[in-house]
Amino acid sequence: MKVTIERSAFLKALNHVQSVVERRNTIPILSNVLIQARAGEIRLSATDLDVEVIETVPADVAQGGATTVPAHMMHDIVRKLPDGTQLQIEQGADTGRVSIFAGRSRFALQALPAEEFPGLTAGEFSNNFAVQASDLKTMIERTRFAISTEETRYYLNGIYLHAVRAEPADKLRAVATDGHRLAQFELALPLGAAGMPGVIVPRKTVLEVHRLIEDRDASIEISLSQSKIRFGFDGIVLTSKLIDGTFPDYERVIPKHNDKVMDVDTKLFAQAVDRVSTISSEKGRAVKLHIGSGKVVLTVNNPDSGSAEEELVADYDATDIDIGFNARYLLDIAGQLEGDTARFMLADAGSPTVIRDVVDDSALYVLMPMRV
Incomplete structure (x- = not known):
């Protein structure tokens, strides 16, 4: 040679x-x-x-x-x-x-x-479709933070990619959850993806694909079988085994009737959470939200180091509610919202809360509350 x-x-x-x-x-x-x-x-x-x-x-x-x-x-x-x-x-x-x-x-x-040198025998691919690189990159960015790292629940160690029926058009949906939070992102179902099997793409594969995408205008060819997934673009072919497991029925944990709605400035809210959580313990990371008419008050009490409180203007006119969240999880979700306003849909202090970007309905986040 x-x-x-x-x-x-x-x-x-x-x-x-x-x-x-x-x-x-x-x-x-x-x-x-x-x-x-x-x-x-x-x-x-x-x-x-x-x-x-x-x-x-x-x-x-x-x-x-x-x-x-x-x-x-x-x-x-x-x-x-x-x-x-x-x-x-x-x-x-x-x-x-x-x-x-x-x-x-x-x-x-x-x-x-x-x-x-061993090769990864791919076998036959039942579904082949193309996705815009920018769409795939965004899909990964909006969901990867919620992938579980708990090896005992191996079926949560990746992103669940599947087709869903929806009006007015079917969707390609990605879901990740670690049991504490859930991230969902969807885009229009590509031609050729109809009837695709629901697959769990491993964390390592997800991160590698995201790293390899350099040209956001490129078209990425995705091929699927029951046990493998293949991504092809820019002279690169990445083939990966899929996680052999059953992803949980995640739709059951997404609340459908949370009727208390709070709209708050995304950036100001994230900055306030970041500031007050400075006082929180590394283990707990809990921040309490008191949501009342026209405002939300964020408080942290740590017996070892002190307390912090900050008040923000919010659009809210339902009954007052006190609810606690993990500050890190709140910041992770706020970091995915590109619009100016974050919408919190709540039920009560013990039920999951839905968080969305007011101007973008392609992504949805669910966060479990903490006792505070």
């Missing part, structure tokens, strides 16, 4: 694929990136056996071939080379070594046989 490639193009591709490689591996080949050289291009592949990323980049291929080298080490070498450098990657008769030449620098890396 003998390949010449420009440093920045190679670094960009390496940066994309190496992030799925775990730093510690009991299987040596999984620490490596597969390099396949053929006419006019090289293909880089990396996997952790659950997620696989493949990227193809143009290159001057004098002699084709395939090998694997340590992913993070190769990335660090290329990252530290001067910008504009031309890299030459060679493997001769000694298949256990790969040489890298760049200007006056020369590196020799241990290599493992390409034949040993």
